[in-house]
Amino acid sequence: MQNQMELTFSALPQNEAFARVAIAAFAVQLNPTLPEMADIKTAVSEAVTNAIVHGYRGREDGLVRMSAEYGDRRLLTVVIRDEGCGIADVEKAMQPFYSTGDGAERSGMGFCVMQTFMDAVEVDSAVDRGTTVTMRKYITGEVGLHRERMLDEIG
Amino acid sequence: MLGAKSLGNAVTVVIAGELDHFAAPQIRRRLDELLEDQTVTHLVLDLENLTFMDSSGIGMLLGRLRALQSRGGSLSVKHMQPPVEKLFRLSGLDRVIGVEDDIRGGRL
Numbered sequence: 001m002q003n004q005m006e007l008t009f010s011a012l013p014q015n016e017a018f019a020r021v022a023i024a025a026f027a028v029q030l031n032p033t034l035p036e037m038a039d040i041k042t043a044v045s046e047a048v049t050n051a052i053v054h055g056y057r058g059r060e061d062g063l064v065r066m067s068a069e070y071g072d073r074r075l076l077t078v079v080i081r082d083e084g085c086g087i088a089d090v091e092k093a094m095q096p097f098y099s100t101g102d103g104a105e106r107s108g109m110g111f112c113v114m115q116t117f118m119d120a121v122e123v124d125s126a127v128d129r130g131t132t133v134t135m136r137k138y139i140t141g142e143v144g145l146h147r148e149r150m151l152d153e154i155g
Numbered sequence: 156m157l158g159a160k161s162l163g164n165a166v167t168v169v170i171a172g173e174l175d176h177f178a179a180p181q182i183r184r185r186l187d188e189l190l191e192d193q194t195v196t197h198l199v200l201d202l203e204n205l206t207f208m209d210s211s212g213i214g215m216l217l218g219r220l221r222a223l224q225s226r227g228g229s230l231s232v233k234h235m236q237p238p239v240e241k242l243f244r245l246s247g248l249d250r251v252i253g254v255e256d257d258i259r260g261g262r263l
């Protein structure tokens with residue numbers, strides 16, 4: 001079975017919590033463990049916050065798009081997209097502690113968190129066009145289901 | 156959301172709920188109000204009911220840490236929940252911010 005969803009919301013800080021609740025409600029269908037659920041919510045929060053803070057730089061008429069899907073292999077894919085300013089050098093932006101935000105209050109750890117909490121993170125960006133962050137995570141859920149995935153993987 | 160209790164030059168503040176980019180400014184303002192009192196040198200954050208934190212929280216905490224260090228003080232946390240503790244470890248916050256006691260509530 002394939003399941004997917006898509007949401008579009010205003011680039012407002014109060015929608016960061018909305019995005020977390022929405023992805024949690026979708027991902028819960030995969031019966032993730034509590035730590036897995038926390039990882040997904042945190043990674044989504046990072047990507048959505050970046051879209052609002054950096055992509056649109058506080059421009060509240062911007063729209064953030066979030067879509068997610070999973071299939072039988074229990075691989076959850078979440079895509080967060082903005083049509084904001086884009087990133088000139090993605091590799092540099094993804095380095096730990098790199099931040100263009102005001103130094104005092106941004107740690108430059110957002111991408112690091114996404115990469116640690118998810119199994120794969122891809123960033124596609126073009127200056128003045130926007131940024132797309134694609135994140136994937138295997139949801140092991142209970143131990144038995146983990147074994148099922150391993151067997152599936154072996155073929 | 157926040158409650159403060161002081162003991163000598165140490166102040167304990169309860170931070171509850173979710174600490175993200177939306178919530179950070181309000182919490183920052185409240186902590187900075189407390190730090191306006193120059194006699195406060197040790198700030199202890201009770202995170203027992205902090206259910207969520209992301210990198211916006213890291214930045215906010217590092218900012219308060221700097222302010223305290225510049226007056227020879229310190230910042231520490233207690234009662235961290237597993238997801239918050241994971242973020243602390245990943246970012247290395249646990250090496251610059253004192254962790255007063257063990258996590259409660261079991262596994263990560």
Ligand SMILES: Nc1ncnc2c1ncn2[C@@H]1O[C@H](COP(=O)(O)OP(=O)(O)OP(=O)(O)O)[C@@H](O)[C@H]1O
Nearest residue numbers: 050054055093099100106107108109110111131210
């Ligand atoms: N959607 C985006 N649009 C434009 N620039 C972005 C976007 N996402 C990230 N960036 C750039 O990449 C940098 C690193 O992002 P990252 O999330 O790692 O750190 P940060 O947001 O600066 O700080 P933190 O997440 O710790 O608060 C940002 O400072 C910004 O320059």
Ligand SMILES: [Mg+2]
Nearest residue numbers: 046050110210
């Ligand atoms: Mg960020």
